[in-house]
Amino acid sequence: MTNSNETNNKNMNEFILRAENIIKTYQTTKQNKLEVLKGISIGIPVNKISVIVGASGAGKSTLLHILSGLDRPDSGEVYFEDNNIIKMSNDKLAKFRNGNMGFVFQFHHLLPEFTALENVAIPQLINGTSLSKAEKKGVELLDRLGLADRINHKPAELSGGEQQRVAVARAMANDPSIIFADEPSGNLDTENSEMLHHTFVELKEKYGKTLIIVTHNHDLIKLADNVLEIKDGRLVQE
Numbered sequence: 001m002t003n004s005n006e007t008n009n010k011n012m013n014e015f016i017l018r019a020e021n022i023i024k025t026y027q028t029t030k031q032n033k034l035e036v037l038k039g040i041s042i043g044i045p046v047n048k049i050s051v052i053v054g055a056s057g058a059g060k061s062t063l064l065h066i067l068s069g070l071d072r073p074d075s076g077e078v079y080f081e082d083n084n085i086i087k088m089s090n091d092k093l094a095k096f097r098n099g100n101m102g103f104v105f106q107f108h109h110l111l112p113e114f115t116a117l118e119n120v121a122i123p124q125l126i127n128g129t130s131l132s133k134a135e136k137k138g139v140e141l142l143d144r145l146g147l148a149d150r151i152n153h154k155p156a157e158l159s160g161g162e163q164q165r166v167a168v169a170r171a172m173a174n175d176p177s178i179i180f181a182d183e184p185s186g187n188l189d190t191e192n193s194e195m196l197h198h199t200f201v202e203l204k205e206k207y208g209k210t211l212i213i214v215t216h217n218h219d220l221i222k223l224a225d226n227v228l229e230i231k232d233g234r235l236v237q238e
């Protein structure tokens with residue numbers, strides 16, 4: 001592909017993740033179907049922050065889940081680098097996700113009975129890392145996120161902002177190249193939101209991560225390199 005933007009904007013043309021003609025329908029009742037995504041094609045530029053915006057119910061979470069392999073479309077393809085994740089078995093996809101992708105949700109989804117450190121260690125253990133290495137990495141990540149004195153606290157003993165930063169540390173545990181977040185600051189006050197957004201920028205700039213974030217937050221939208229809007233089941237690229 002050659003176009004006049006290519007030289008100016010080379011990195012924006014280098015996609016780590018691509019989706020082609022994604023269609024997703026939900027059967028809402030026996031008679032009724034809701035076509036949420038009506039043929040979405042998208043390229044996610046590597047080492048950039050892309051945000052997905054749109055009205056409530058527009059299909060943002062549905063799209064994020066399909067891009068990350070948490071859900072499957074009715075039809076269409078999703079390529080992570082050269083891997084067609086739609087063609088992978090559930091088992092293979094689960095392993096692939098655990099090694100290559102990180103997730104942050106609106107509500108932290110940390111395991112309540114485990115400490116912050118254990119929550120960051122567990123995905124590494126699942127990925128085959130030894131306990132001592134997993135704990136060492138966990139301490140490092142939590143330290144980087146300003147949580148050095150919180151490593152032995154359980155989620156209920158942490159503030160909302162701290163819980164989300166533990167969730168980010170957990171998402172980073174297996175050193176994924178891409179991090180997905182679904183309204184990550186939707187439940188935080190301004191100060192904690194700012195801290196989290198700053199962390200996302202750092203993940204991009206210092207650690208070379210690619211981020212795909214569903215958000216309504218205007219401060220976060222301003223920080224994005226790429227804004228993708230979903231409207232009526234289709235993409236309006238800004």
Ligand SMILES: Nc1ncnc2c1ncn2[C@@H]1O[C@H](COP(=O)(O)OP(=O)(O)O)[C@@H](O)[C@H]1O
Pocket residue numbers: 026027028034036054055056057058059060061062063
């Ligand atoms: N499992 C499901 N079954 C039926 N309808 C669903 C399901 N999940 C989502 N929907 C519907 O699909 C639409 C898009 O949902 P969602 O992707 O969660 O939107 P957003 O994240 O943009 O708010 C909504 O109308 C929602 O009610």
Ligand SMILES: [Mg+2]
Pocket residue numbers: 060061062
């Ligand atoms: Mg949603």
